[in-house]
Amino acid sequence: MDERRLANQVPLGPVANATGRGDPRLASPPSMPPPRIPDPPPPRYAVRGEIVIRAGAIEKELEEGPDAPCNAGRSYTSLIKCNIGNPQQLQQPPLTWFRQVLALVDCPGLLDLPGVRDAMPADVVERAAAYRAGFGGSSGSYTDSRGALAIRQSVCDGIQARDGYPADPQDIFMTDGATPAVHMACRLLIRERNDGFLVPIPQYPLYSACLELYNGTLVPYYLDEDAAWGLDVAHLSKQLAEARASGVTVRGLVVINPGNPTGQCLDAANQKEVLRFCAREGLVLMADEVYQSNVYAQGKSFTSFKKTLRDIEQEDGARDGGAESGQDWSQFPLMSMMSTSKGFYGECGRRGGYVECLGVTKALADEVYKLQSISLCANTGGQVVMGCVMSPPAADGPSRKTFEAERDAILSSLARRAATLSGAFNRMEGVSCNDPEGAMYLFPRITLPAGAVKAAAAMSPPKSPEFLYCLRLLEEEGIVTVPGDGFGQRDGTHHVRMTFLPPEDRMTDVADRLSRFHARFLAEHGGL
């Protein structure tokens, strides 16, 4: 079975054993005290894995001050956290629009304080009142399992404005971030070990982790680094055929667009190929679109799979007179996921998100509703912000100017920082870094000396060469990154994922430290 699994997959360790889940070492026969349980291997969910744990320990030491003995010889007094897409932790300011609406929804009594009502923009006051009414009068109540209708209406308004096609609140499920939607997809579609999803490599390791948790099979498809991380449908077909030949029932295709960690934006033609592929092969398409508001490259833009689906539906209808293509696009199964965590809003801690479920059978919708019922509802703060993200201030509203200024400042700064960092990487020996078209990450490919490969293999337990690289980068320069094997990569290549989120005024320092470290690391390990 291993050959079906992703090379370099992030195993979750003993969470899932052969029959299900749970740690078999916790077994104890009745009436006897539990046996002493040996320490487990460390957790391997890369974005919060071993490097990050070590970073936490270093951070504690740094708190003792630069003169403390444990900090002797350190060239940094604070860490630069580039491991996780957590913008506001790195001083990206929250947008005024979201926070004002949130505060008034939660604490309407503020409006009774002198001066507050006059100071608050009218569109904020109005939106907060609408959401509070949509919650039945208080954000403290449970809402409908799908989320409050007023919020879902805002989401639909935003989808329509973005795509030019309407959306139905009945198809919208508010979720605590995008992650629960992935769990939902697994619970619905993964019935047994041989069920699987096609997952892009490199990928955000939530997909591998969930497939492991739900005891399914990950079928990898490799994005093409030499073609700007492009998605090749012929390759998809090949991977699918091989999986089927080894007994895997592939239930769905995951596409992350813009990509994580790779940042590429798919164009509409590519998306149509993907949609036709899924329709042909009977796959559910899971479109992870959480970075849709992070697009930087000239000539690139985000197109939702929803829009492209509706476009195809119109084109086929026009071509065939609606009768002969054989594909009923109105029934195409698409799960489109969105979140408040990314974009220019960066409201990660809010845990806001939604999934739009299309063309899904009633059975699936009922299952979703039932599972949602157990977790009762997505948190109301996250619902508010998701509604505000999809439905920003109206063009003629008093909040609009500030909203646009704050948004544009963040996005242009992200683009500049991305360029600074990717430029630095591309100047480093043996490193090539694709332009970040979108998202928040760079994923440079790093050629490592044989000496480093050897040193990593000699560690106890043995590590990947990029793990060693990232560990030394942390220890020597205080920069926290994630080794590329956490995301998957073609055998024999080594990558590092690094966000470009540190504040702009630190970026030059970050780039310099990286360059110096890289040169040192190569030299210490025998050069390329």
Added chain:
Amino acid sequence: MDERRLANQVPLGPVANATGRGDPRLASPPSMPPPRIPDPPPPRYAVRGEIVIRAGAIEKELEEGPDAPCNAGRSYTSLIKCNIGNPQQLQQPPLTWFRQVLALVDCPGLLDLPGVRDAMPADVVERAAAYRAGFGGSSGSYTDSRGALAIRQSVCDGIQARDGYPADPQDIFMTDGATPAVHMACRLLIRERNDGFLVPIPQYPLYSACLELYNGTLVPYYLDEDAAWGLDVAHLSKQLAEARASGVTVRGLVVINPGNPTGQCLDAANQKEVLRFCAREGLVLMADEVYQSNVYAQGKSFTSFKKTLRDIEQEDGARDGGAESGQDWSQFPLMSMMSTSKGFYGECGRRGGYVECLGVTKALADEVYKLQSISLCANTGGQVVMGCVMSPPAADGPSRKTFEAERDAILSSLARRAATLSGAFNRMEGVSCNDPEGAMYLFPRITLPAGAVKAAAAMSPPKSPEFLYCLRLLEEEGIVTVPGDGFGQRDGTHHVRMTFLPPEDRMTDVADRLSRFHARFLAEHGGL
């Protein structure tokens, strides 16, 4: 295997099949269009089940106004929702303390508005600043997977004040409501079909739903209705022995205290029996204590299992010189769950909660940390409110008076409403209702006429007699309740769960409607 399962258990339908999960009817061979899928049976998670779905339809009709034809003959113009513990939906006001802190954490810019800083109590400003700093400057950031340390410290402060024993922030995991903690317990302890939990009957059906979702076995123990829903350890032992004899490995014991739907408060002596039982039998104790702030009965109070555990530890140590009892209480495995949804705070939509994990091996703690890492962190709004719940305004702080007044008003009103409703039930023919010692529900036992039993069995598909009772109560009086079979009950008995949350000024009307309906229902079905 069925005999091990709870009679009247709420099956979740085809979410979990014999091998795992997922709806087998969704299977489709590769390369063929999916077959038409028959409609599934309706969801059976009782608190949001069929009665509630019908209530939603009625509510839509009511929106058309009393003169609309669909509302002809209805004796009510709005529904009275007594099915779910959702206090603020029924106009229970949120506490000022929680909402002010939340608003200032999320929108610190408010303090720059003229008059706001003066109007806000100093302890609110201080707490909001501390939490915002604890979040690294913004509530928009992801926090530590366990939740921000500042929040966990507040939780520990509250546990210490409540119990007289300290708590360690390392043992605290902030969760989105209490529900995720139950999922965590299942993932950690249920390895295969024959693993199970002892679960009280009646129970809040989250436990049966989770056991079904994770493919484990529910081993029921029956609370004694004739002894105020008391928990009898001899009965626990018997249920455990029978389960083991049929091949079930019981991994844990669930205790809901105060109970849901039954409201009983365990006394310390009973708790000690339970603890000794768990220790003897090698069971993890899962203490669902979300109603700890809802205790009404004279002479009753809430004691946490944490406190009783530490009490036993001291008593055994004093007795044995610490060496001979054979039980190392410091290693006793206890998961204590708490939430922002209940009590007098009623912040359900916030999705705030925590679990305190004690005496848990490092392996378990690492598993918890790893699983938490996938869902990244509990939402920050929920963390803020949970911190504020456990650590209310200091006795000498400016918010204290208002806090106490608001709290006491809510709690005394709840006690009065409980008494009004349970008095009404106990005056109804063939109904007996235990005094609500705590929580938010009444669970009266209703003797139903043979005619009703017959009529229910003749429905298509057949229903339980209490389902028919609740359905007619909804249709005729607009009161939404939950049939008792959703919670489990001894064979041959019939119960209804009803909250006493409707506003006090509606309570007499509610009691009158109930009484009239009951008399009518009995008469229409041939009397008792």
